Amino acid sequence: MRAVSWRRKALGTLLALAAFAAPAVVVATSAQAAPTVTTRVASFSAGPATVVRGKAITVQGQMQGFNGRTWVKTGTVTAVVYFDPDGAKPNAAVRTLKTNTTGYFRTAFAASVTGKWSVRMTPGGALKGSASGQATVRVAAPAPAPTSARPVSTWNCPAWAPIKGNAPSKIYHLPGQRYYTRTTPEVCFATERAAQQAGYRKAKV
Numbered sequence: 001m002r003a004v005s006w007r008r009k010a011l012g013t014l015l016a017l018a019a020f021a022a023p024a025v026v027v028a029t030s031a032q033a034a035p036t037v038t039t040r041v042a043s044f045s046a047g048p049a050t051v052v053r054g055k056a057i058t059v060q061g062q063m064q065g066f067n068g069r070t071w072v073k074t075g076t077v078t079a080v081v082y083f084d085p086d087g088a089k090p091n092a093a094v095r096t097l098k099t100n101t102t103g104y105f106r107t108a109f110a111a112s113v114t115g116k117w118s119v120r121m122t123p124g125g126a127l128k129g130s131a132s133g134q135a136t137v138r139v140a141a142p143a144p145a146p147t148s149a150r151p152v153s154t155w156n157c158p159a160w161a162p163i164k165g166n167a168p169s170k171i172y173h174l175p176g177q178r179y180y181t182r183t184t185p186e187v188c189f190a191t192e193r194a195a196q197q198a199g200y201r202k203a204k205v
Helices: 002-021 192-197
Strands: 039-047 050-052 056-066 071-073 078-084 093-098 104-110 115-121 135-140 163-166 171-173 187-189
Touching: 039 115, 039 135, 056 115, 078 104, 093 104, 163 192, 187 192
Parallel strands: 050 135
Antiparallel strands: 039 056, 056 071, 056 104, 078 093, 078 115, 115 135, 163 171, 163 187
């Protein structure tokens, strides 16, 4: 009986040691689990399609998730805006922002050069990441400022083009010159250079 008891005690000790030495099994929590919900960037746009340099380019869209039947709003998530000016920088992030509670985002940039805009949603929780397509915005140089104008009345030029040009004589008169107030202009110039390039010469007095 003593031998049997001793053997049972030894077996119990070995089982206890084996349990202690066995590697622990880690069960992934919901926070550690891989994202499972497919997402998309809906109604994405960047524009206008052509914009004058210095004006605003608006980038907007909505993040959506698929619930197995239809696309629904994601709620607040993180969106990253990318800009590629020449085809060599498709992964150049220019702004990170949060959407509103419906997954909608809207942001603006000052137009500088022509390029392609896109947006990506970063994965989080059960949501997978997703990316929009690219939208090209062409940036045009501002139109040159006008250098001449028609008179605003018989005797007066607009404030931005105050130099009076007398067409018959091809003479221009500056504000403050002797005959300025008595000249009825046919054309008004913004600068003396503009008047001279149009073939006019300065009045002597």
